[in-house]
Amino acid sequence: MQQNPITTVKFLDQASKQFVESIDWDKYSSVFLLCDENTHRECWPKLKSWYPQLFNDEQLIIVEAGEEHKKLQTAEFIWRSLVDSGADRYSLLINLGGGMITDLGAFAASLYQRGIEFIHLPTSLLAMVDAAIGGKTGVDLDNLKNQIGTFNQPKAILVFDDFLETLDDEEYLSGMAEVYKHALVKDSSLWSELISISNDRLSLQLIKKAANIKAEIVEQDPLELFIRKVLNFGHTIGHAIESNFLSYGNPIPHGYAIAAGMICEAYLSKEFSTLSDEDFQSIVNTLKEKYPKLEWTEDDEPQMIKTMLADKKNKGGEIRMVLLQDIGKATFDHSISQEQIHSALKCYREL
Numbered sequence: 285m286q287q288n289p290i291t292t293v294k295f296l297d298q299a300s301k302q303f304v305e306s307i308d309w310d311k312y313s314s315v316f317l318l319c320d321e322n323t324h325r326e327c328w329p330k331l332k333s334w335y336p337q338l339f340n341d342e343q344l345i346i347v348e349a350g351e352e353h354k355k356l357q358t359a360e361f362i363w364r365s366l367v368d369s370g371a372d373r374y375s376l377l378i379n380l381g382g383g384m385i386t387d388l389g390a391f392a393a394s395l396y397q398r399g400i401e402f403i404h405l406p407t408s409l410l411a412m413v414d415a416a417i418g419g420k421t422g423v424d425l426d427n428l429k430n431q432i433g434t435f436n437q438p439k440a441i442l443v444f445d446d447f448l449e450t451l452d453d454e455e456y457l458s459g460m461a462e463v464y465k466h467a468l469v470k471d472s473s474l475w476s477e478l479i480s481i482s483n484d485r486l487s488l489q490l491i492k493k494a495a496n497i498k499a500e501i502v503e504q505d506p507l508e509l510f511i512r513k514v515l516n517f518g519h520t521i522g523h524a525i526e527s528n529f530l531s532y533g534n535p536i537p538h539g540y541a542i543a544a545g546m547i548c549e550a551y552l553s554k555e556f557s558t559l560s561d562e563d564f565q566s567i568v569n570t571l572k573e574k575y576p577k578l579e580w581t582e583d584d585e586p587q588m589i590k591t592m593l594a595d596k597k598n599k600g601g602e603i604r605m606v607l608l609q610d611i612g613k614a615t616f617d618h619s620i621s622q623e624q625i626h627s628a629l630k631c632y633r634e635l
């Protein structure tokens with residue numbers, strides 16, 4: 285498939301004309317807007333009031349909020365809504381939401397009539413610095429995260445940080461996990477900045493920095509054949525933790541699971557790569573202080589490992605993982621045994 289690596293993230297001021305000029309409106313036969321019930325309530329009124337000439341309620345497709353709705357049935361609902369509204373191959377879908385909406389909307393758009401164009405307007409911190417960037421689209425299959433999906437780049441990623449005003453603290457903290465991750469795999473000076481700030485909210489400059497780290501890595505490797513793999517740090521174990529909570533009908537914010545996954549994978553980095561004790565402690569102390577301790581039992585772990593064995597990053601039945609050599613330097617494709625993973629999960633449980 286032809287790739288279209290549009291990874292530039294544009295941070296916009298709602299008072300400027302940039303948004304209107306960023307989209308080639310005449311090119312599209314119709315424009316639809318996907319949101320979940322929360323972004324419909326909190327973000328849609330803002331967008332509509334900033335650009336009343338561009339948007340009206342008829343364009344809306346609203347789905348229920350939450351990871352449990354990032355599934356094929358919801359994509360089907362979007363496809364039916366598009367059919368019912370007469371969307372054709374020249375329609376545009378704008379995804380107004382967090383990572384759940386950008387993943388789901390991009391997935392639905394990439395398959396509707398073999399693919400229509402889409403634009404992301406991320407509204408959560410996590411989507412602004414991570415999920416909206418890079419062209420991974422997807423839905424979950426039962427408890428397996430992002431098991432079904434495509435690579436397909438958005439036509440644009442347009443960010444209004446004004447949307448963060450209504451994002452609650454729990455979701456903001458969830459997004460922070462991906463900011464920490466970007467620092468850990470690529471930018472030790474960002475890590476130093478992050479651990480020295482006392483504010484719970486980040487400056488726009490730090491948000492841009494985190495988004496740019498992702499964009500630069502994706503630009504080099506859009507299909508995740510090499511360097512992009514480092515962005516999976518914390519995610520092999522993190523996704524299994526997230527799936528474990530989902531399987532009990534108790535979803536937790538994505539970033540909380542990733543923060544726990546990063547502690548486990550930092551432990552493996554100390555044991556099986558060159559991460560120093562001191563850096564390991566810096567990671568543990570920072571993430572432990574910020575995030576609630578997640579509880580699971582030893583009995584959950586065989587199923588968690590089974591989930592890891594289904595991970596897309598594996599090859600030949602081996603669990604592959606990203607490890608840190610140092611803060612700011614990651615390497616990928618490390619084969620990690622089930623016993624080693626058990627020891628990492630135990631390390632977290634006993635913190």
Ligand SMILES: NC(=O)c1ccc[n+]([C@@H]2O[C@H](COP(=O)([O-])OP(=O)(O)OC[C@H]3O[C@@H](n4cnc5c(N)ncnc54)[C@H](O)[C@@H]3O)[C@@H](O)[C@H]2O)c1
Nearest residue numbers: 322326349382383384385407408410415420447450451538
């Ligand atoms: N494609 C990728 O590369 C990639 C990368 C990282 C994460 N992800 C995916 O992203 C998802 C997590 O993203 P998320 O944390 O943004 O989840 P989310 O979209 O579920 O948003 C979290 C909650 O915040 C609400 N919300 C979002 N913006 C808001 C706003 N401005 N004001 C008020 N409420 C708002 C949502 O309605 C939801 O209830 C997961 O599905 C994960 O797999 C994808």
